[in-house]
Amino acid sequence: KNEVEQSPQNLTAQEGEFITINCSYSVGISALHWLQQHPGGGIVSLFMLSSGKKKHGRLIATINIQEKHSSLHITASHPRDSAVYICAVILKSSGSARQLTFGSGTQLTVLP
Amino acid sequence: DSGVTQTPKHLITATGQRVTLRCSPRSGDLSVYWYQQSLDQGLQFLIQYYNGEERAKGNILERFSAQQFPDLHSELNLSSLELGDSALYFCASSVVGTTNTGELFFGEGSRLTVL
Numbered sequence: 001k002n003e004v005e006q007s008p009q010n011l012t013a014q015e016g017e018f019i020t021i022n023c024s025y026s027v028g029i030s031a032l033h034w035l036q037q038h039p040g041g042g043i044v045s046l047f048m049l050s051s052g053k054k055k056h057g058r059l060i061a062t063i064n065i066q067e068k069h070s071s072l073h074i075t076a077s078h079p080r081d082s083a084v085y086i087c088a089v090i091l092k093s094s095g096s097a098r099q100l101t102f103g104s105g106t107q108l109t110v111l112p
Numbered sequence: 113d114s115g116v117t118q119t120p121k122h123l124i125t126a127t128g129q130r131v132t133l134r135c136s137p138r139s140g141d142l143s144v145y146w147y148q149q150s151l152d153q154g155l156q157f158l159i160q161y162y163n164g165e166e167r168a169k170g171n172i173l174e175r176f177s178a179q180q181f182p183d184l185h186s187e188l189n190l191s192s193l194e195l196g197d198s199a200l201y202f203c204a205s206s207v208v209g210t211t212n213t214g215e216l217f218f219g220e221g222s223r224l225t226v227l
Contacts, residue, residue, distance in 0.1 A: 033216065041200055043218040044114070086155065099145075099168050102155040 003027055006087050006103035013110050019074040021106045023087030026068065030090045033100065034061050034072050037084040046072070046085075077110045084108070115139065118203050118219035126227055130191040133222045137184055137205030141217070143167070144186040145206075146178055149221075150199040161186055190224070198226045 005024045013019050023032070034046040047054050047061040049070065054061050058077075063070040074081055087103040115138035125131055137144050146158040148171075157170035161180035172178075175193075180186040190197060203219045 035218075040220075041223070042114075042220045043202060043204075045216045045218065048215065088155070099157045099160065099170055100147075100155075101157070104154050 002104070003091065003101055004087055004089055004103040006085075006106050008106060009104070010107045011109070013077050013108070015078055015110055015112050017077050017110075019077050019081075019108065019110075021072045021085050021087075021108070023070045023072070023103055024068060025089050028092040029065075029068075030092050032063055032070050032090075033088040034070075035086040035088060037086060037105070039083065043086075074108075079110045079112050082109050114217040114219065116141075116203060116205050116217050116219035118201075118222050120222055121220065122223045122225075124225045124227065125193060127193055127195060129193050129226075130189065131193065131224065133188040133190070133201050133203075133224075135186045135188070135203030135205075135219060137186070137203075138217050141205035141207050142184065143206045143208065144180055144184070145204045145216070146172075146186070146188050147202040147204065148199045149202065150196070155202075158188070193226045195226050198224055200224075 003026050007022045031050045033048050036044045036046050049063040058075045060073040084105040084107050086105045088100040091101055117136040119134045142163045145160045147155055148158055149155045158172040159178050160168040164180050175191050178188045200221045200223050202221045204216045206216050
């Protein structure tokens with residue numbers, strides 16, 4: 001079983017829709033990253049969270065440490081949001097290394 | 113543009129060969145991380161260097177090695193290549209030595225195809 005699970009694996013939405021991507025993890029973490037991978041392959045770090053909520057433009061990320069769950073929300077979605085969104089956690093068990101363990105990603109397609 | 117530069121962008125080689133991937137971090141960033149993204153394994157952490165020293169090791173094969181030079185650029189060496197080494201190799205950099213503080217900046221990746 002993967003330590004980091006994302007859902008859904010694939011998501012198709014119409015332009016303007018509100019989108020939610022979920023990430024669950026099974027072990028203790030010290031922080032969580034949301035990454036965006038463009039169709040060309042490049043990766044951009046969107047958020048790093050250890051508690052609460054962060055907002056950047058139309059993107060909102062939340063984390064509930066007790067429930068071991070994080071969500072990425074996109075408001076007023078646009079075709080340019082089409083990408084793979086990847087959740088990555090730093091496991092407490094990785095000790096001082098504190099390196100990323102990745103989810104398998106959510107492929108988002110926003111149709112005009 | 114993240115400020116992290118990776119070369120080459122694409123590389124095609126044969127089994128048994130050796131290749132070197134290069135990464136120049138953002139100006140001022142001391143940490144360099146290497147990741148492998150393959151179709152079957154997804155993204156995996158390989159190795160991290162901080163200010164020239166190895167800081168952490170992940171799922172890096174013995175056939176692979178890396179180093180970080182005094183000017184902070186890093187190289188990932190892949191030898192005795194196998195078909196399964198075909199993947200996208202990413203480099204990322206950060207100012208600090210751990211990924212739970214501060215942002216990570218990724219390069220565009222080097223796509224390796226082993227035939």
